[in-house]
Amino acid sequence: MEVKLDSNVRIFTPEDGDVVVREGVVHSLRTFKGEECVFYERTDPMDEEKEIFFRNLIPKGWPPNFLDMIVAFYWRDGYLAFAGHFIFLEKLFVTLIGGYLAPLWGHKRAYISLKKAE
Secondary structure, X not given: OEEEXXXXXXXXXXXXXXXXXXXXXXEEEEOOOOOOOOOOOOOXXXXXXXXXXXXXXXXXXXXXXXXXXXXXXXXXXXXXXXXOOOHHHHHHHHHHHHXXXXXXXXXXXXXXXXXXXX
């Protein structure tokens, strides 16, 4: 799996062990076509809010729906990292799409707590 942390890119294999992503670090994960990849996400210490974020990120399975993903980002203070990394524009995009437009189009959080939302 290729992991990008801020501007550093590295390929990890199972032998490398855990990959630690610190809070606030811009990151992305990418697998290789034709290669099976299984990974587990956890927080240390356990964070119920992070679990809710991941449940909302992919409520219908993989791959995630783009609008579901943006709604999850809106509710968990996440954002897409655009070229140039202008945080104001990235957060504005997530606020407009995830907070206003996607809900108008029927995309809402599947989970508000660890119990399924009604």
